[in-house]
Amino acid sequence: MKPVKPPEDGSVPSPCNSICTIDQVTGCCAGCFRTLDEIAAWSVLDDQEKRTVWNALSGRRAAAALPVDAKIRSRNGTDADR
Numbered sequence: 001m002k003p004v005k006p007p008e009d010g011s012v013p014s015p016c017n018s019i020c021t022i023d024q025v026t027g028c029c030a031g032c033f034r035t036l037d038e039i040a041a042w043s044v045l046d047d048q049e050k051r052t053v054w055n056a057l058s059g060r061r062a063a064a065a066l067p068v069d070a071k072i073r074s075r076n077g078t079d080a081d082r
Contacts, residue, residue: 005054012050014042015057026064033060 006012016039019031027035034042038053045053 005058006051012047012054015054023064026060028060028064030064033057033064 015032015034017031021030022028022036023030029039034053034057042050
């Protein structure tokens with residue numbers, strides 16, 4: 001299992017865990033939670049840019065764990081917005 005964040009220093013490893021399926025709703029990989037653009041650009045990103053991608057993954061992972069009705073509300077705005 002890949003760590004949830006990269007090492008503080010040194011080169012930044014890919015978060016890929018070989019579960020390569022793009023979720024059609026989120027546009028993110030179901031395994032590593034990167035977008036197709038992030039996956040495609042990974043080899044040319046510098047370490048700081050890779051860390052930026054890594055930092056976004058935990059939020060995406062948490063959002064993917066939400067119940068379906070919460071995901072719908074977050075896409076459509078809150079009930080207070082209506």
